[in-house]
Amino acid sequence: MMSWVAAGTSPTPVLELRGITKTFGSMVANDDVSLRINRGELHAVVGENGAGKSTLMKIVAGVIGADAGQILVDGQVTDIGSPHDAARAGIGMVHQHFSLVPSLSVAENIFLGALPTRVGVVRRKRMLRDAAEMADTYGLEIPTSGRLGDYGVGVQQRVEILKALLSGSKVLILDEPTAVLTPQESDHLFDALRALRASGHTVILITHKLREVFAAATRVTVMRDGRAFEASEVSAASESQLIRLMVGREVKLGRPHVPPAKDGATVLRIEHLECRNNRKLTALHDISLAVRSGEIVGIAGVEGNGQEELCEAIAGLRAVENGKLSVLDRDVTDEQSATKRRACGVTYIPADRMLRGVAPRASIRDNLIMGKHREPPIAQRGRLQPAAIAAMGDAITKRFNVSKGALGRPIDSLSGGNIQKIVTGRELAARSPVLVASNPTRGVDIGAAEMIHNALREARAAGVAVLLVSSELDEVKSLSDRIFVMSKGELHGPWPPGVSDEQLGLAMTGGAEPVLAPVVGVPQAGRS
Amino acid sequence: MTQELVRPAETASESHRSRLQSLLMRTAAASVRPLTAIIISLLIFAVILQLVGYDALQIYKSLVLGSVGSTNAIGSTLRWATPLILSGLAVALPLRAGLFNVGVEGQLYLGGFVSAMLGLHLSAPAFLAQPLAIVLAALVGALWAAIPAALLIFTGATEIVTTIMLSAISVGVVDYLVNNHFRDPASAAAVMTKPVQAGYHFPSILPNSQVSYGLLLAIVIGIAMHRFLNGTSGGYEVRMIGASQSFARYGGIRVGRSWLLVMVASGAIAGLVGAFETNGVNGRFISGFSPGYGLEGFLVAFLANSEPLAVLVAGLAVGALQAGSLGVAIDFGVPRTTISIMQGLIILLVSAQLGRFTVLKRLLTRRRARP
């Protein structure tokens, strides 16, 4: 599939993974992953959310243990059972969600695992001096006083890196480091990484931003659905190839596309929407979009580009900074709550179903009626109607083939696919004019995914305006009447469903960046 | 379009049976924890008693006799069950929404004070007086609980601490007022008011006992709470907030509103405890009349896993314990306060098993094959 340039005689890789497998319950996070990292390189591991990159790196860093497989450091099989072991093996991880203590100072955080003491008292001056020295060596600026929690993520990340270096790491793993940085901070980071490599360190970079891969990495490995593809030299790779590996699916859920039956009226209109994410940075820039009755508009794109924020803004779970939202020609921008948006006719299948979509320990019955629990037929004058609830339960479980059993069971006793079926059934039963579906088949088995897709198509046929957001390109292409791509908070498109993957991939990487042409003379993998 | 069903649909009776089965299984699973807690604490308490030189067996025998051994004993049990059931209900309702009303003690104290004040200063015929006292006590308790609720909703101040503080304040203020302004001059030793007017005195419904219709009211409230939680939209919202706040918000539930509702209702029920203890049992306001109903409410609620119907049973059980301990105190000279040892142990063990229980629960539910 991918070509790679054979190096000369390859020296022992500084880190090698053989057959790493890790399962969480029924979900296989890492499936027989093998990887070789060479000394002094900056190795990028790319893939979608849920591809297994973070899990793999946590195994390498000793935070969690693998079910099977071996880790070799400098050619020796090494048992890494704890972060301590990893540190001793020279591996240090800079976590995506930092492992820092906000109330302690910068220096205290750096040396937390190894506080320099004299008779139990911390030697502050020595700590500060050592910290400053390290910061100088690697060009990582850090403040000398104050609580760590008072500083921004840029500082926090540098502290994390220093922490890893302090424990003598020769191999540094960074998990999505630029997710929280401004462009300038990112540049500083990459300068620092370059300096690190120059001093003999090896860097593994987990990222889903291909721009970074091409800007800084020497070799790249793509992961998808828990499996890793052969690594390739960055100089020999093309963006579209990487994208296709990242988001493509082997099993095609596609069906021949049926055009929308009627040219419906615009139901959902989004005009110049602006929104912030949880870090108070702008997530959506001037988004404008219209979804008509009886059509499915799909938004493709690598996760983290503002899709989640867009869905939440429409569903009333996130404040709108600027812009206008209308449903059925009625301005709903000021109805800033989930309650009100539901009342205005917006239903939402959330991406994080276990957190938002269901209450895991509550019964299936309880989860089923959320959102409809105040109106007939589920409730009459405030009283819940068991017969109506049972009927709803019957209808949904029958339609989606969820095995009957008692509806009183806690919903987390069902598989992920069945849970998602219930969520989908519930939101569809509302028969609202607008349905927003975010990654509706993530973590769902093939059979359930197909059922959910059919349900979405039925909704479309019934005149619902569906906004589908998904990082699965095949899903978007097989369901949508029009396709947009979201990249860095901006919307590109629309394209018809027959558009090529390359075009979409181009838009996903920001479009404006030039695609590196493959080196002439090296055999190209054919289009899969 | 329609999928072929993999299994034929179950008949109605089959689904009823499986529902009953799972209900029984869940009740059994739910009972394991409080039962083990009670048994273990009985054992530990027995050990403590032996250590200080009492014959544990004799004491337990006396305990049983004192609680169910005679009509008087049963009367005593029911008398104690009333405030315990009410306190348990007062604690259980907010707990279902994830809130801790640790201020029941203060709310019931206010309720008792207010109903005593009415009973001392407002002349009214019995059929007016008693409902008035009940309603006013409930109102005052509700108000006192509304304060921490409002603070939580509008400022984020945790109700855990604010209810405790307000409870201490109300107890202190009431004690001060009774001690300095409403004290019965005839009683030198005890700090208490004069007896309330005859009309305000709740009559007992069981001969030779102090059981008033407060017990019936408690049972009615318990059933009503059960119906509310399980059969109404409002109750559904309360339960879902307790199950997952993020899910509740996603579904459009107004969390703050539900929180206010449950806290106000909780305070009202707590106020009732005060009214019935003061005007009903004691006939006057006695400083310190509550042997810690606020805490015991938590004991009852936890034993019952915050299920209102189970609270009725748990309140009865703890009431039996209380009644029995009186007999023990008389027979053996063991101070009444020592029964709090057992209660404390039960609370500790029940809350502890909350951790282990999930393991047990998972074991029981995992046996069902994943569909």
Place this chain on the structure above:
Amino acid sequence: MIFNATLFASALLVATPLILAAGGGAISHQAGVFNFTLDGLMLWGAFFAIYFAKVGGSWGVGLVGAAAMTIVASLAFGFVVIRLKANPIVAALGLNLVAAGVTSLLLRTRLSSGGGAVSAARLPDATPRFLARLPVVGHVLAGQSILVYLAIVSGPCIYFFLTRSAVGLRLRAAGDAPESAAIAGISVARMRYLALALTGLLCGLAGAQLSMGIAQFTENITAGRGITAFAAVIFGRNLPYPVFATAAFFGFSIALTDRLQGLGLPGELVVLIPYFLTVVALAVSSRRTIAAYRQALA
């Protein structure tokens, strides 16, 4: 003349158990364990101080016994909350109940006192003569026990412990960010047990001051002081010096109201001011401190 040396002397006396217990509570909260056991532990310590003083014949034995027994009780609480993962609020209610019941039972049975009080050794005067002879300060310090001096230095000591000692930093890490601490190789459970042991020690000594300070133990000897100490911890946002100052202030105001009793200001009401202040403080500054506990309790 209200504000004279006698007032400050009694303020010191009243504040001492508050300061000690509040210090213990602050340490516990800094380690991430919500701790409402202060009153129960104080009661426990007060009883065993008298008990061991009587049995052992000296105040020294009383102190050691009180400290030891209260540490054990606090560790037992820790076991229930840390290992058995009990809800700390409920477990605290349970512990307070058990403490009240056991001390009452033992009072009747072991110390065979019908009336409910028992006398034993008294904490001796620990003020060196040269200090006692100083003009004003001497008056304030004269007759104060060693625990009073301990309370005075407890503020800086706890501050130093939490900010400058390696153990203290690790303890704070375990409370502030347990996952981060674990990744750094710190045993969060061990830090929490340590914190609770310290809480037990301080509360035990606080209780000892209450009972051996007057050479008596009665059933309700704490009179809600533990709740006041808890209020000081919350008001002081778990930080050593603010908690210390708050506890001292609460102690001072209680002593003041005792003085003002004769002047018509209702003492029983003024002791409620700490609770009121705590509510106000929470309303004004809530967000962080206890929101984190709710997360932990969820």
